[in-house]
Amino acid sequence: MASRVPVDFWFDPACPWAWITSRWIVEVEQVRAISVAFHVMSLAILNEEKNLSEPVKERQLGPVRVLTAIAQTEGEHLLRDLYTAIGTRIHVGATKASPELVADALAEVGVAPSYLDAWGSEEYDEALAKSHHQAMELVGYDVGTPVIRVEGEAFFGPVVTKAPRGEAAGRLWDGFVLLASTPGFYEIKRSRTANPVFD
Numbered sequence: 532m533a534s535r536v537p538v539d540f541w542f543d544p545a546c547p548w549a550w551i552t553s554r555w556i557v558e559v560e561q562v563r564a565i566s567v568a569f570h571v572m573s574l575a576i577l578n579e580e581k582n583l584s585e586p587v588k589e590r591q592l593g594p595v596r597v598l599t600a601i602a603q604t605e606g607e608h609l610l611r612d613l614y615t616a617i618g619t620r621i622h623v624g625a626t627k628a629s630p631e632l633v634a635d636a637l638a639e640v641g642v643a644p645s646y647l648d649a650w651g652s653e654e655y656d657e658a659l660a661k662s663h664h665q666a667m668e669l670v671g672y673d674v675g676t677p678v679i680r681v682e683g684e685a686f687f688g689p690v691v692t693k694a695p696r697g698e699a700a701g702r703l704w705d706g707f708v709l710l711a712s713t714p715g716f717y718e719i720k721r722s723r724t725a726n727p728v729f730d
Contacts (some may be wrong), residue, residue, distance in 0.1 A: 534564070535563075535564045535565055535566040536564060536566070536681065536682065537566055537568065537593050537665075537681075538556070538565045538566065538567045538568070538679060538680065538681045539567075539568050539570060539678075539680040539681075539685075540553065540556055540567050540568070540569050540570065540677060540678075540679055541569075541570045541572040541589070541626050541662070541665075541666035541676060541677055541678040541679075542570075542571070542572065542587065542614060542676055542677050543570060543571070543572055543573055543574045543577075543595055543616050543676045544594050544595070544598070544617045544621060544650045545574050545591045545594065545595075545621070545628060546574060546675070546676045546677070546727070547622055547662065548675075548676075548677075548687055548690050548727065549677040550618045550622045550729070551674075551677040551690075551691055551692070551693065551694050551727055551728070551729070552679075552689060552690065552691065552694070553569075553614065553618065553636070553677065554676045555689075555691060555695055555700055555703065556619055556679070556704075557611075557698040558694060558695070558696055559582065559700050559701060559703075559704040560698070561700075562697060562698060562700060562701035562704075563701050563704050563705075565681070565704075567611070568607060569607065569610040569614055570602075570607060570610070570662050570665070571595050571598050571602065571610065571659060571663070572595075572662060572663040572666045572667075572676050572677075572678065573591065573592070573594070573595050573659055573660070574591045574675070575588055575591040575592045575595070576659070576660060576663050577656065577663070577667075577675055577676070578591075587616045589651075590627055590628040590629070591628075592622035593628060593629075593630065593633065593650040593651070594617055594628050594633055594650075594654070594701075595659055596650055596651075596652065596659060597633050597637075597646050597647060597649045597709075598610060598613055598617075598647045598656055599649070599655040599658050599659040599662065600648075600649035600652075600654070600655045601613065601646050602658075602662075603655055603658050605616045605642070607728075608641065610686060611669040612640045613636060613637070613640050613642065616636035616637075616639045616640050617632070617633060617636045620632050620635065620636060622727070622729045623729045623730075630647055630650050633647060633650065634647050646700070649692075650701060652704040664716065666678040666685075669685035670685050670687050672684060674687035674688075675687060679707075680727050681708060682708075682709060682711075682712065684711040684712055685711075686707075686710075686711050687702065688709055690723070691703075692723070692725040692726065692727055692728055693727075693728040693730075695705075
């Protein structure tokens with residue numbers, strides 16, 4: 532069997548667009564020879580100059596602090612399942628992030644509930660910032676989440692309103708890789724006219 536191409540995917544579980552892209556990329560793993568590693572980035576860091584309200588900042592920081600604590604202690608291999616558990620609750624379940632929501636996700640994945648202590652702690656903020664800036668340094672600081680790196684090239688996005696499935700997911704991946712590997716290519720964009728679809 533052909534070896535799988537490593538792909539890096541940076542996400543913040545608070546972002547609905549990153550969530551849809553993540554559901555696409557795990558679908559791509561089923562139809563193309565790639566292997567995705569998940570990494571944390573932070574909307575709170577990205578938006579730190581926007582004077583966010585404390586409740587919004589807490590909902591953005593809390594989950595990624597917990598995820599970073601787990602990644603640093605147990606390993607990033609747990610992030611995929613944790614992101615799925617947290618993201619499903621936030622986006623599919625239309626529920627605001629909270630310590631209780633993250634505690635439920637930890638229990639589902641079988642991760643120690645003690646990691647919830649990181650929600651309000653600054654202990655892992657340096658590691659979170661390092662992971663975040665690793666993504667931003669690849670693509671520049673005028674974009675957001677998600678960031679994907681494949682074969683030495685990295686881009687923000689793609690942003691889609693509904694995750695393609697099956698071969699449609701594979702075709703989008705083929706196009707993404709083609710664009711990413713084109714020398715001098717930087718951007719393709721149009722205004723969004725539809726809301727995210729989480730099914």
